[in-house]
Amino acid sequence: MTPVIRPRRLRTSPAMRRLVAETILAPADLVLPMFVADGIDEPRPISSMPGVVQHTPDSLRAAADEAVRAGVGGLMLFGVPDPADKDATGSAADAPDGILNRGLRALRDDLGDSTVLMADTCLDEFTDHGHCGVLDDEGRVDNDATLERYVSMSLAQASAGAHLLGPSGMMDGQVAAIRAALDAENLTDTGILAYAAKYASAFYGPFREAVGSSLRGDRRTYQQDSANRIEALREVRLDLDEGADIVMVKPAMSYLDIVRDVAEIADVPVAAYQISGEYSMITAAAERGWIDRDAAITESLTAIKRAGAGIIVTYWATEVAQRLGCVSGAGLAR
Numbered sequence: 001m002t003p004v005i006r007p008r009r010l011r012t013s014p015a016m017r018r019l020v021a022e023t024i025l026a027p028a029d030l031v032l033p034m035f036v037a038d039g040i041d042e043p044r045p046i047s048s049m050p051g052v053v054q055h056t057p058d059s060l061r062a063a064a065d066e067a068v069r070a071g072v073g074g075l076m077l078f079g080v081p082d083p084a085d086k087d088a089t090g091s092a093a094d095a096p097d098g099i100l101n102r103g104l105r106a107l108r109d110d111l112g113d114s115t116v117l118m119a120d121t122c123l124d125e126f127t128d129h130g131h132c133g134v135l136d137d138e139g140r141v142d143n144d145a146t147l148e149r150y151v152s153m154s155l156a157q158a159s160a161g162a163h164l165l166g167p168s169g170m171m172d173g174q175v176a177a178i179r180a181a182l183d184a185e186n187l188t189d190t191g192i193l194a195y196a197a198k199y200a201s202a203f204y205g206p207f208r209e210a211v212g213s214s215l216r217g218d219r220r221t222y223q224q225d226s227a228n229r230i231e232a233l234r235e236v237r238l239d240l241d242e243g244a245d246i247v248m249v250k251p252a253m254s255y256l257d258i259v260r261d262v263a264e265i266a267d268v269p270v271a272a273y274q275i276s277g278e279y280s281m282i283t284a285a286a287e288r289g290w291i292d293r294d295a296a297i298t299e300s301l302t303a304i305k306r307a308g309a310g311i312i313v314t315y316w317a318t319e320v321a322q323r324l325g326c327v328s329g330a331g332l333a334r
């Protein structure tokens, strides 16, 4: 009746729990995804992601400044072109004055090397059919023709100031193609954050609104099937062999086993992307009073880090970084 071993002893107070915590979130772990849109005068709310907006260039700069001052580890920029500028090959993606490249340039001018500036290297925001690549005569996504577009986009993003490129289209050979092109241009310091294991997910739903996606159909011929785990390890190994500097798993919460598996084999930093649907689910449940918002956010991020991701892309990056920055010993005394 009287246990000798009492694990509860280490849970008796906030200070004791802090002392023995195995996983501690830090502001620098968190990367903020941001959307910059062409042709808007005011930031435009994204209704399925309350609290997230499509930025104007000015509001982008202000929000980036706030994030960097909160201590986030980096910024990941997505471009939302004017719908009239979308076409079959996503020309606005590599145009030097395309919205994403303009946004990158503005942020690099403002922030220099004080943060890590990342770019989404993918065509889906820029194509009129909404796919991540160009299509062949039969309407299928053409892998190798798409690589040429990614190379051109990468060079444009690197010269616009991105420190890290984020190829997210799951084309075979994309990391090798981009690495070779960067090196040929002497852009050897520009790194690649590879979306190595990216699954076709229903949880991307709100992102489609966030970028005004034109997609009909789905991405199941290039993104991974949620049934598969070993395939993810193969994708990661390929990206490492092709020269990825960081590998990412996406989405995060429904794929924590994959994050753990990848952390075990990767000898580079591992990132995970807490995607739009994960943000929206927690936000919606909290709005209804069904869960404690702040506690759920912290728990979700802690779980992703505990699973093995040292870098977490999250729409809450600024808010959580600010909150973490305010945690003090005095705050625990009670």
Ligand code: PBG
Binding pocket: 120, 122, 123, 124, 125, 132, 168, 169, 203, 204, 205, 206, 207, 219, 274, 275, 276, 277
């Ligand atoms: C593709 C891309 C997507 C996301 C990031 N990059 C959409 C997709 O693959 O369908 C989703 C991010 C999110 O849902 O938060 N460029």
